[in-house]
Amino acid sequence: MSLIIIRKSRHGGVSLPDYPSLPPGPIETPPLPEKVVIPLCGGCKALARRGENVLCGQKIGDTEDFGATPTHASLSGEVSGAIKLIDPLSNSPRDALVITSDGNDEQTEYKAQDPATLSPEDIINLIREAGVGGEPPAHTRLSLQGKKIDSVIINACCCQPYLKSNTMLMLEYGEEVFSGINIINKVLSPETIYIAIGHGSYDVIEYLERLVKSSDVKNIKIALLDNKQSAPSGKGIINTILGRGVTSDQTAADAGAALFDAAEAKAVHDAVINGKPFIQKIITVAGSVRNPKNLMVRLGTPLSHIIDYCGGIRGDADEVVINGLMAGIPIYNPDLPLAGWMHSIIIEKSAPAREYDCIRCGRCIEACPAHLSPTLLAAYSRAGRYDECREAYIESCFECGACAYVCPARIPLLQYIKIARAELVRRKANK
Amino acid sequence: MMPQEKQQAFNGELVVSAAPHRRHWLSVSRMMYITLLALLLPTAAAVYFFGYYALSVIAVGIASALVTEYLVKKLRGQTFVMDGSAVVTGLLLALMLPPTMPLWMVALGAVIAIAIVKEAFGGLGHYIFNPVLGGVAFLYACFPAEMTTWVEPMGFSFEKTAAAAPLSQAFIEQFDKTAMLIGNTSGGLGETSALLILIAGIILIALRIIDWRVPAAYIGTTFFFSLILGADPVFYILTGGLMLGAFFLATDTVTTPLTRRGRIIFGIGGGLLLVLIRRYGSMPDGVVYSILLMNAVTPLIDRFVKPKPYGFKKAVKSDA
Numbered sequence: 099m100s101l102i103i104i105r106k107s108r109h110g111g112v113s114l115p116d117y118p119s120l121p122p123g124p125i126e127t128p129p130l131p132e133k134v135v136i137p138l139c140g141g142c143k144a145l146a147r148r149g150e151n152v153l154c155g156q157k158i159g160d161t162e163d164f165g166a167t168p169t170h171a172s173l174s175g176e177v178s179g180a181i182k183l184i185d186p187l188s189n190s191p192r193d194a195l196v197i198t199s200d201g202n203d204e205q206t207e208y209k210a211q212d213p214a215t216l217s218p219e220d221i222i223n224l225i226r227e228a229g230v231g232g233e234p235p236a237h238t239r240l241s242l243q244g245k246k247i248d249s250v251i252i253n254a255c256c257c258q259p260y261l262k263s264n265t266m267l268m269l270e271y272g273e274e275v276f277s278g279i280n281i282i283n284k285v286l287s288p289e290t291i292y293i294a295i296g297h298g299s300y301d302v303i304e305y306l307e308r309l310v311k312s313s314d315v316k317n318i319k320i321a322l323l324d325n326k327q328s329a330p331s332g333k334g335i336i337n338t339i340l341g342r343g344v345t346s347d348q349t350a351a352d353a354g355a356a357l358f359d360a361a362e363a364k365a366v367h368d369a370v371i372n373g374k375p376f377i378q379k380i381i382t383v384a385g386s387v388r389n390p391k392n393l394m395v396r397l398g399t400p401l402s403h404i405i406d407y408c409g410g411i412r413g414d415a416d417e418v419v420i421n422g423l424m425a426g427i428p429i430y431n432p433d434l435p436l437a438g439w440m441h442s443i444i445i446e447k448s449a450p451a452r453e454y455d456c457i458r459c460g461r462c463i464e465a466c467p468a469h470l471s472p473t474l475l476a477a478y479s480r481a482g483r484y485d486e487c488r489e490a491y492i493e494s495c496f497e498c499g500a501c502a503y504v505c506p507a508r509i510p511l512l513q514y515i516k517i518a519r520a521e522l523v524r525r526k527a528n529k
Numbered sequence: 530m531m532p533q534e535k536q537q538a539f540n541g542e543l544v545v546s547a548a549p550h551r552r553h554w555l556s557v558s559r560m561m562y563i564t565l566l567a568l569l570l571p572t573a574a575a576v577y578f579f580g581y582y583a584l585s586v587i588a589v590g591i592a593s594a595l596v597t598e599y600l601v602k603k604l605r606g607q608t609f610v611m612d613g614s615a616v617v618t619g620l621l622l623a624l625m626l627p628p629t630m631p632l633w634m635v636a637l638g639a640v641i642a643i644a645i646v647k648e649a650f651g652g653l654g655h656y657i658f659n660p661v662l663g664g665v666a667f668l669y670a671c672f673p674a675e676m677t678t679w680v681e682p683m684g685f686s687f688e689k690t691a692a693a694a695p696l697s698q699a700f701i702e703q704f705d706k707t708a709m710l711i712g713n714t715s716g717g718l719g720e721t722s723a724l725l726i727l728i729a730g731i732i733l734i735a736l737r738i739i740d741w742r743v744p745a746a747y748i749g750t751t752f753f754f755s756l757i758l759g760a761d762p763v764f765y766i767l768t769g770g771l772m773l774g775a776f777f778l779a780t781d782t783v784t785t786p787l788t789r790r791g792r793i794i795f796g797i798g799g800g801l802l803l804v805l806i807r808r809y810g811s812m813p814d815g816v817v818y819s820i821l822l823m824n825a826v827t828p829l830i831d832r833f834v835k836p837k838p839y840g841f842k843k844a845v846k847s848d849a
Binding site: 112114259416417418419423424425426427428429430431432444446448449450451452454455456457458459460463464466468469470471473491494499502503504505506507508510512513 | 542543544545546547548549550551552553555556557559560610612651652653654655740782783784785786787788789792835836837838
């Protein structure tokens with residue numbers, strides 16, 4: 099049994115051209131911002147009042163709900179305000195605390211632990227306590243409640259243009275990631291753990307191979323994916339590696355798999371071994387900025403602060419896209435705080451394209467890794483025929499953006515599909 | 530050094546547009562223009578073999594298609610977009626006509642193709658029959674004599690020598706297979722040179738502008754089915770409008786099925802119909818009607834040939 103296995107996209111996907119201006123490593127740490135804005139999770143109660151002084155790492159929001167995660171201060175200083183903030187991911191308002199830095203960056207006491215002495219339940223609680231997020235939050239993916247899991251997938255790919263944060267994370271914090279993987283391994287004890295690496299990241303593979311060989315863990319495999327961008331996106335990676343399709347109303351656990359990001363594995367390590375909460379994140383800043391960089395940034399830092407540190411916007415670029423050019427979210431307010439789900443900021447010159455009517459070329463169908471007919475879904479969505487969208491299996495879509503990328507008629511297929519899915523979710527909630 | 534520029538960027542409004550923020554280079558108009566470039570090969574053959582007649586028919590075909598498209602768009606209150614599709618329609622229509630076709634008939638065919646078959650159904654992306662073939666079918670119905678008047682290739686001269694009709698027994702006696710391959714025979718303007726059409730088609734297939742499955746299934750079926758029915762398959766493939774039809778008309782994305790499997794069914798059906806019409810029909814050539822009939826079947830094929838959904842082990846309950 100070889101350590102490295104090769105997995106190709108089973109169907110569809112698009113190969114993207116290489117982009118030359120990859121941000122060069124290593125990971126830099128920008129100066130602390132003057133203030134951070136920390137959104138509280140849904141249903142969270144604020145634990146700090148206005149005017150109160152908090153330490154970095156101190157818990158400032160929590161809830162009784164096991165499915166949500168507590169929130170921590172990422173700076174030491176004074177809680178200077180409580181505001182409402184539009185969350186760009188869900189487009190809904192959320193409570194947020196503003197913390198003005200005192201410049202000292204005083205940390206709370208962190209309690210280091212030895213995972214060997216902890217039960218799986220203790221570990222899960224530690225991870226929840228540390229606020230390791232994700233969708234759904236990492237600790238809920240670790241507590242199975244009766245479901246059987248035989249495979250764990252750690253996603254360490256960077257298969258979109260410009261994105262380099264996972265590669266840099268693996269190269270600079272590989273041991274922490276590996277230690278986090280071992281903790282996940284201990285909790286879930288799956289048959290196999292797959293560490294998914296993107297095509298071309300051979301330095302990462304070499305490094306990982308050494309790590310795995312020098313450890314006594316036997317159930318790890320390194321899965322080398324091809325350079326199709328949709329291979330590693332979302333739940334699609336489960337199909338790419340295991341050949342099991344997962345629809346949006348199923349969880350990964352329904353397919354017997356658990357899915358973690360490499361950054362989450364590192365957060366798990368920090369939470370359990372060091373007792374540190376999840377308050378910083380590695381991100382890529384690229385595109386039309388003067389100095390593209392990989393950065394270690396505190397959560398809640400205004401994006402404008404990060405862009406300024408990278409030398410500001412270059413030329414006449416006017417679009418700020420979060421999380422990749424294929425399916426990323428453009429933001430309208432550069433002062434939004436950095437959230438845990440963000441892994442990149444790309445600055446672009448917007449390029450409006452003329453939209454034609456569908457010429458039925460079928461390219462979107464060939465590109466779709468979920469075997470859908472995006473053009474039909476978009477047509478139904480445009481006509482408001484959302485029930486027909488569902489009958490056409492819209493819930494299988496994991497929003498990789500391949501269809502809209504290849505569309506010669508420049509139809510925003512992904513956007514139409516997102517609209518229909520949001521509407522279907524709303525209807526389900528209202529029922 | 531940057532504050533001024535930076536401020537400008539942030540005080541100015543940020544643009545929010547739908548993902549993805551990168552697009553594949555191939556757009557609809559680029560597809561059309563690349564198709565046009567590929568069509569230059571059979572067009573060059575047409576001009577080489579039929580000289581002034583070819584030039585005038587092609588010019589009239591393209592011009593009347595463009596003018597019609599412009600006028601119809603104005604009438605419908607839409608903006609005219611120069612996406613190249615009308616030029617492709619006009620050129621293809623001209624290439625399917627006999628060299629000595631009266632020019633006003635060429636213009637009428639182009640008007641019908643654009644105004645009725647294309648725009649009356651909603652324009653690019655919405656028509657259900659290939660506009661070129663619709664126009665040609667109209668001309669067949671109205672002017673059967675002119676549509677079947679064939680001349681020998683004359684080059685740049687005005688001499689008209691009557692020649693055998695393509696696919697007739699006399700045609701085999703008059704021309705050998707090399708001439709059929711090169712295109713030095715009687716026939717539709719751009720239909721004669723099988724070789725150049727093949728090269729143009731392969732270029733389009735290599736650029737992934739057209740799907741190889743349609744011409745492969747169409748020509749392949751024609752070959753084997755004509756063999757079974759006792760016709761000369763090579764003769765069937767090299768003469769008439771089959772090559773042009775297989776690479777440039779049956780591959781029109783708007784009127785062919787969406788899926789790869791569907792396109793194979795489309796090609797096979799077209800090939801069967803073609804051989805039946807050629808062998809037993811009263812029509813001179815079956816390409817036009819075989820593709821038009823398959824155009825009509827396309828929605829049905831799309832209905833039954835769908836990509837298999839992903840992640841659903843069992844069929845989805847429609848009331849789920």
